[in-house]
Amino acid sequence: MTDFVQYVIDGLAIGSVYALIALGLVVVYRGTGQINFAQGEMALFSTLITWWLHDHGVPLLLAMAISAAFAFVGGALIEVGLMRPAARRSAFAPVVIAIGLFQGLNSLSGILFPRSGQGLPFPSLFPNDPDDFWKQFGVAIRIERVGVFAVVLVITALLFALFQKTKIGLAMRTVANNPESAKLVGVPTGRILMFSWALAAVIGSIGGALKAGIDTNVSIGSMFSVFLLSAAAATLGGLDSPGGAVIGGLSLGVIESLVGNYPESWPGSDWIGIETKTAVAFLIILVVLLLRPAGLFGSVKVERV
């Protein structure tokens, strides 16, 4: 039982990172109807900038802030410079751009940070020595995990406040609901989309730093699986639902942690081990999507001809 609680807590910590990146995907999806396939690589790039700054003596929090500012500008530039002109050309052009960005940013990271292929040591925001834990009812709660979870919780709360309580959030919801009508009532759609992309990039930079902190390491390949799982989390929750993304991310983290830690007690477990835990998470999503094609909390669009 204590093991179970332990695994759930571990899963919640990593799941909260998935939830965060998934929120970045949802923000872009609501604005443009596109999955940003480059979200993970954008996060990777910002995380490597954080690493570089920290490596040159900048305190970690400040490094994260600078990198977030960089991500904000970068995300906005990508939207204005690439996505918007591409969207005018054809419906699938933004997908192509995102795939190109994926390839380009990933290799650019490898070029600018030559040692990132093998993995660079990354500091954690929280104490993460082996003995940094609270013992409570026989459960060892690692301070780092709780810290990551708390940070994500705060950021998520701030994002929800932004969506629900501010004027810019109202505008974002309007654009998500119906871009044409939004334009007609005077919402600056272009600026809102720019802001959405910038916000998604900032979320990615924070999520990337948290993930790298948990792994104590960042490498070129490390954000790809995070992107996949976050995309899966967003899909599970419904791509246009921020609340769904959070629930999807957390439950995916817990599922992954449980499946990975109880390999012997699952059916067909001789084929599903720790390496294949992600496969199980994806299978669950597949089943959910078959039952509810728009995800758990997504809205079903009615199409007119």
Add this chain to the structure above:
Amino acid sequence: MPVRIKSGSALHWALRALVLVLLALMVWQMVSGAQPSTLGKYTEAMALAIAALSLNLLFGFNGQISIGHSTFAGISAFFLGYSVRFWDNRPFVSLVEACVLCFVIGLLIGLPALRLKGPYLALVTLAVAYVWPTVAGQFIARKVTAVTGESALTKFRVDPPTWTGLKASRQDRALYLFWVALVLMLICYVIVRNLRRSRAGRSLVAVRDNETAAAVMGVNLSRTKTLAFGVSASIAGVSGWLIAAKIGTIDENSFTILNSIKYILALILGGVATLTGPIVGAFAYFFADDYLKEHAPNWEWLPGKFGDGPIASFLLGVLVIAFVFIAPQGVVGLFRSIGRKIATIVPEPIRVEPIAPATEAIHATIHEPIDEEP
């Protein structure tokens, strides 16, 4: 003012013959005196072309995005490796069996496609591509390493049969595989082309353009979409078979998501929803990549060597983004629009039969000029 050439006229046929002769000359040029390594590169480019053809059928003509096509290639490659090595299967028997297997698995994966659209479907196929290497790794550990102690599927050589007069040497095997690849690519091309021009192909495009409207017109949505997935999967299987036959050693990392992305890039470079686009794009991609890796300059101010993998793949990413703006229809689209300025093919006026009038004429006028070769 471009020259107007009547469709089916003597000049039109002469042009077609000229293109065929030029292509034949090109193939002859490729084969004559080529090193085994060069022939191998052509073979790999043709395997990429087949994969891009299969993706074009699904994405270009049916509008379903799949990032999971590397999985079908992987399944087929593993089938070849395992069946030739352990069941003493003949390579071509295993090709047919692998195609059937991929078709069935493609149908199964196509089932969610009935309910999922656009990004959701892309994510499901992404999941499939992500899961494949772990399954393949388990397969190797259980069925290969446990038996032979090797960590990859190897020792399944595809040797030329005796009637070709080719020996089992490196040169002859490369030549043999080159011809096999060429024939397979042509077969896949003809399959896609004929499918595109048939009733089924028109349903595919109708579903792509507007599902609801297509259903109202009497297109069976579920059958069309799953069949597109199945056929596309088995063509992707041909590509995997060819790659496995060429490289001769495959493990769980031979067919990852990055391969799927490569297929997509090749398709985009060549031109989505054009018949020849995948082939042109695959060759363009393959040789651009190859050239960048080998001949790039070594600039001092760069942290790494210019010819290194990352820079080549970075430039490919840039190239793909640039293509959206310079040539959104790919290389084929670019050449076509240039060609149109020089000469246009004017179709014969359509004779409307009294009994089955409207639909055929509409299809003919709407769709034929879009995907028809000039």
